[in-house]
Amino acid sequence: MREMGGDQVEEAVAGCVAALRPAVDGDWAGVKAGRLDWNCRETAEHIAGDLIAYAAQLAGRAQQAYVPFEFTLDGTDEGLDPVDNPGILHVIETTGALLVAAVRTAPREVRAFHPYPFRSANREGFAAMGIAEVLLHTHDIAEGLGLSYEPSAELADGVLTRIFPHVQPGPTPWSTLLWATGRGDLPGRAPVTDWRWNNNLVIPAGRLTLQGLSPAAARDLRLGGDGGFEWIDGGPFEGTREAAGMLVKAYEAGVHRPEWGVFALVRTEDGRAVGGMGFHGAPDEDGCAEIGYDLVESARGHGYATEALRALSEWALARDGIRSLFATVERDNVPSQAVVSRAGFTQVSADGDEFAYELRG
CATH class of the missing domain: 3.40.630.30 (Gcn5-related N-acetyltransferase (GNAT))
Known part of the structure; x- marks a missing residue:
């Protein structure tokens, strides 16, 4: 079986950067990200923050709670200029690489804390969660900036079959993932307004x-x-x-x-x-x-x-x-x-x- 791991995280991050790079000269802070309340800059920061947080959980073998640290893009507290859009993409690439390394080096039996729903995940779970964050929030940013974006069906199916086991497959993996996370519609299914992914028990x-x-x-x-x-x-x-x-x-x-x-x-x-x-x-x-x-x-x-x-x-x-x-x-x-x-x-x-x-x- 092909495990969802570092290669798939790399693919997701590379697809995100490639999709968003054409708009690096735009005003990301002034544009809302899809259906979210965040703007595109805040959403990009969220992607990077989740990637490094998942890497920290897995590498640090956290068992009871999140590793207590804060991630931010801005350097204004030290008198530095705020990170520009190309810099944001560089941070996403870097934090993605950290998650890749954590996933690749963690033994299969290692589990670390994540609250939903059974308070732990293994390396494949953290990879799937990281990929989900990248795919979905790249979609949000691309929608806000007027860019086209669609990841591979294999990536979307990998996320669905690892951390959305309660979601019935739909016409395509990507349309199903968007519906399951309140970002799209599927014929014959009611809109989703509240959702959680599901790591294995x-x-x-x-x-x-x-x-x-x-x-x-x-x-x-x-x-x-x-x-x-x-x-x-x-x-x-x-x-x-x-x-x-x-x-x-x-x-x-x-x-x-x-x-x-x-x-x-x-x-x-x-x-x-x-x-x-x-x-x-x-x-x-x-x-x-x-x-x-x-x-x-x-x-x-x-x-x-x-x-x-x-x-x-x-x-x-x-x-x-x-x-x-x-x-x-x-x-x-x-x-x-x-x-x-x-x-x-x-x-x-x-x-x-x-x-x-x-x-x-």
Whole structure:
């Protein structure tokens, strides 16, 4: 799987600078940026500020809050002349390079603080957020200055499938991203007035972490790839690939709820994936959600599935309105029956070749 990383940040920043350079002689401070309340100069400063802020979060491994520093373009406090428009573009290039370096040097398992919605993001998340800021605010500035601008479909799709997993794909990735952030219209969809992006959920589980799959990762797994994970010998089992396909279908239908999706089970000791676990969909109207899981064959017999199931069940039953969890196990799959039993599930029925288990909150 091609990860969203430094190359894509570079592409986004280069596209921004190329789009705005023809207007460097204009009055950026006197022109409003698209639908924003900021002028074009303030919006350009915001791009640079976000790029360096994301680089700082990731490089500094911030865990509880934003790194406490302030970014400004103006040098008036030191008696210097304000930065001109070519200088602003140079600052965007420079802060973009800092984010590129932070993304490229951060190990895959590193996560740092970001508030939306689960209070952390990995290097791919910070890259996607930085790219989103660049694409969207370049659009705003270009609209204000009367310039044409449209990034590549691949960049826009990368942002959507990493940090907008709750947004149903539309006619094109760019038009969908503009609609999802209140900057455009799509046929048959109501205008968006309030929005947030959505980094993946990570749940600690003893020797493992459960890492929520993005639509991009699920799409790659469904097609036979690794989903961006380093797997132990044997790679993902077929059940994980099937579950990833279900996630993709839900995403394409606009009914995917990321926290009720599929998780890769990743060992904390070495960052390698050993299996998959997740929900068959969002909870039903009675507050019941169904869980499924599998492990790579060489990972079985080590207690990983039990640890993961306990952690995921505890997380799920702590959500508002969730009354019970449900799992089905084949009659001849004795090891899996032991897993659900150790995790606190109780057998409630037997139907043909399957046993049904329930865990109530």
